[in-house]
Amino acid sequence: MPPGRDHPPLSRSTIIAAGLGLSLVALAATSAFVAYEPQIAGIAPADPGSFNANLVKQGQILAGIGNCAACHTLPDGEPYAGGRALPTPFGVIHSTNLTPDPETGIGTWSEAAFARAMRHGVDREGRHLYPVFPYDYFTRASDADLGALYAYLMSLDPIVAEAAQNDLVFPFSVRPLLAGWKVLYLDEGALQPDPAQDEEWNRGRYLVESLGHCGACHSPRNALGAAAKTGPKAYAGGEAEGWSVPPLNGASSAPLEWNVDSIANYLIEGWDSDHGVAAGPMRPVVDDLHEQSEDDVVAMAVYVDWLMGNDRPENASLAATRANAKALDWGHPDAPILPEESALLAGARVFEANCANCHKAGAKSVPLALTTVLHAPDAANLINIVLHGIQPPPVGSPDRSMPGRAVQVSDDDLVALAAFVRDRFTDATSWTGVRELVQELRGHN
Amino acid sequence: MLTFKLNGQEVSVDAPDDASLLSIQTDDLHLAGQKYGCGLSQCGACTVMLDGDAVRSCQTKAQAAVGRSVTTLEGLRENGAPSRLQQAFIDEQAAQCGYCGSGMIMTAQALLDRNPTPSESDVRAALNGNLCRCGTHNRIVRAVLRAAEEA
Amino acid sequence: MTVNLSIGRRAFLTGSAGFLAVSFLMPSDLFAQTADAPELPGDLADHPMLSAWIKINADQTVTLMIGKVELGQGSVTAVAQVCAEELVVDFGRIKVIAGDTRLSPDEGTTAGSQSMPNCAPAVQQAAAEIRQILRNLAAEKLGVAADGLTMADGTISAGDKSVTYWDLVADLQLEVEATGTAPLLPIAEHKIIGKNVQRIDIPAKMTGVPIFVQEMAPEGVRYGAVARPPTYKAVLTGVDLASIEAMPGVEKVVRNGSFLGVIAARQEQAWAAANALSAAAQWDVVSDLPGHDGMAEWLKTTASEEKEWLNTIAADAPAAASTHEAEYYRPYHMHGSIGPSAAIAQMGEDGTMTVWTHSQSVWATAAAIEMLLGLEEGKVHAIHTEGSGCYGHNMADDAAADACLLAREMPGTPIKLQYTRAGEHQWEPYGSAMVNKVSANLDANGDIIGWEHHVYSTPHGTRPGGNAGRLLSGRYVDPPFPMPEIKDGGPPNFSSTRNGLANYVFPGEKVVTHFVKDMPLRVSSTRGLGAYANVMAIEQFIDELAVKAGADPLEYRLRYLKDDRMRDVLTRCADAFGWGTFEKKRNTGRGIAIARYKNYAAMTAVAVEVQVTPRNGLVRVLRAVAANDSGHMVNPNGISNQIEGGLIQSLSWTLKEEVKFDASRVLSTDWASYPILTFGEVPPVELVLIDRPGEPYLGTGESAQGPTGAAVANAIADAIGVRMRRVPFTPDRVKAAIEGA
């Protein structure tokens, strides 16, 4: 586990968890959330063709904004048939089948049952759902949008796919305790527009804060897995699938401030020339957003830009930052000489053999000194990219793929490389714990 | 002596320490499948499978293959006949000069091993780092999808 | 035989009558034919001997020998189809020898989409002649009348009696010349022509059977590499060879003037040694290049040879109600073969140099190498062996020459040499940069009164052509071979001016070429030569005029397009695209363009829909439709492969490619600094192929380049409302154009 992360690692969790569990039970007893919710009667599966086509279309768009398929689809499986294992600090949870199969999917769910799941995190049978399903964001969606989403899912082809058993650590395996979690962390109800802001901002906020559930990854989670929703911790960056997720608030470490255009480029094209490529868990998000209405995604960008509280740098200073960044590129006439310190020099040699052919002056790649990756608080993303490469979506960020080099670089190489690139391309302090991270992330793919 | 498994058979090669895996195949073992295209990991013409993963052999040291299993274009053949994927490339006439073909096939094979039912978008994403100058891209995508369908 | 002589002979043959006796007396093949015989088709006129083309073998196969070679376009398969058809044998019996200077008829260079127009008809006629001879032999043997015989897959039958070609081989005399009189099979009987026969080279390529020269490894092979100078015009002043000789694997270091090469045990060792050699050498460097950003201006301001090719503007043409003019620029583009060029050469004991090469011009390149090495004529035996797709004159010939330069230093040992990626990227002869200025006088309706087109270009054709001065290393050996003067090509093929004359009929048209002989960067034939830039200019300009006239670009074109076949191609392309029903969505646009390659060959129209993102200037081609008329189609699948391939390559040129260079050297050294189109950027392509049975084979390979580029340019203009006139349309430039509007 990388240093500085908010989750306790699984191995350390049991003792803490047991303690927490007790307090949860206490909370549940006094809460508005009852531990046992009623079952909502099953309905006869609707004819998939019976939904209004426009409503279905709208729902499909919303499912894309929500990136639902990313979690509810196996890597090589049928879309929305679920089954994907989602590792959390509390154990492994498997996503469920969202297709309208009556036995294994949600075919017998009424719209009310669906809305209850989205707003309250309770399934049709009345069981509490784990917040890895981010109902703490979805609860803010409008009734109309939930209706559209329902129509879309119910008009999919039903697929028979039994969900796998979750594998959670006690006491997290006890669902009723989730009622307590909700008391603490679920703020129910649709989001109301802020009249002080314009329509685009409100639209963006709505999408980001509800179905988009950006904060689910971009905000740190506390010991009970709840993402920070307010205060300086909201959007302060988090962690997902072994990747370090950059902050979307004022803590952003991007060397060149983001703006609406660059955020929109990143969300739609998966790439921005001042920041880099969307990789890791962000890639499927871009896959989906690429298909969305551009206006909606730009609205999201407007809101995220607001979250970041960016100043508007002068064009001249933008140009200067870019030029300075380029001057650090390998092979640039003004580039710094190679470091003398042997550890850094070793990293430079690794860079020369493995990276410099593409990351060099005059090449199409983003100047490394501008990339978010190298300015991140830990080396996780750098390591992931070097080991496993970047396979950007085939449309949107054309020409930005990078082959992984897990075979070519040893652990020692990678440790040296991380030290060198951090030193050469950033002013930030050097990373720690790199070797442990390398060992941990080598296994990921 | 470098010893590794090549297309299912143990081979030993006497080559310099810094020799690339690609050079072992071309200069020592005289295999035709993998091509030199750039030597820079930029084009994919040299792609082979190392323990099932697609890797660029031009920038992989032969040392890295020691004790592991390398599969080349030749190794996909089944009893001398083209494999399903190779046959799909032939059936789709998915080549102009065909120089990029071997890297395409090896990359696609690694994809199919991982994901036997890829979407068109999956195929394009997997092959995005492999270059073709002749403009055969769409046929290549069709060939990979055809092989998946026929499986 | 020189070009002039061959033209002279054809003129002689068609222009005179009745000298039957003479032909038997004249030893030269100049008068080899009876003067009243029909003109022999294609390259058969130059090589009328049937035995030069086809051999019937006792082992029940047929050897087809041709001088055109496989460049990845499938033309060898198509020619073999024609042979099998006309000879009435199964396709599988045909074995091809292509481009062996000792075994194949010299058909010159495989270029200019000329394999189908020149080689296929020759083979077809030769095969028809042989079929006739076989039929007559069989009639004799079976004792029946020749016209009562049926033929099928090498068997000739009359009732229950039959004889096979293979039985007749012993009596078969093919040391005779074609008469041109043997009739071709009626098209209605074709079983192989027009069919999608699978290409003969693809199975090997997909399964790892050696077929490329890059894959050959003869017994005892050693590897070569060349250390190039830091700039084109550098002269070597000193070098310490000893340190290089001590490097691992190095067996020989060769210096000849400013030429430096090494021979080593392994290819990587040779490359490493050559890099070290380049670094260790001292050079006198000349830095006098205009740089990529200065190139357009340089072309317009450098001394040039001016030639007016056409001027039909009448002195009393009506006065213009308005005028419009525009200037377009096309940068240097690379051939950019995915496999860098390679060759294997071996010096034999008898002083023969054998070289396996993927040159497009084995005969002329062999002659150039003879000159380079000071060998007598015929001493270089060049054998064409496939390489990576070249799309014109890349470094294939240079690799052959360099391999020979090194092989000479180690007689008996085969020397294999493949350039590095940078070695190919920086030293190949690029497609020339060009400027096109077009202007028009218009009447009050926006119709064209007069059209004027000025083409500015450096040369396009610097193939070896038998001269060592055109081989890269020829410049650096001692004494260096001077580059012979380069001439611009004239009609009908042209080179700079290829497709400079519009396919439209205007009331008046003037075309002038400003041919700049100086070559800042090395240049040579690149898919379409001048046609890409010229078609782009013409087809963009007419689009601009249509917009100005408030007319639909399709309708406006049809006002001036008079050729029925071209009109058909254009309208069928538009229909397949859905031109009439196109709904323009935000940030999208449509564009269309057409050209008849070389004004007489294949016709291609392309329509595309693009989406431009103003935020970042990214142009995405959403779909492309191409319609093509290549005459009688021999292999539709091969034609579609060429059209689609050419279209995609042209998208790459148009959207992404530009050779970058500063005052001294080329900066585009690899795929990171010279990016090309990738899978995610390739649109779906829909093709409409128009078959014209009985019409000449027109050859397809180059005809999509210009129309594609222009269609994209037109679609971008439609999408953003601003006309961009400088290729490539990279995001930065598109964004700047939108912001500047």
Ligand code: FES
């Ligand atoms: S040769 Fe290995 S990637 Fe190009």
Ligand code: FES
């Ligand atoms: S077919 Fe020629 S490079 Fe792909």
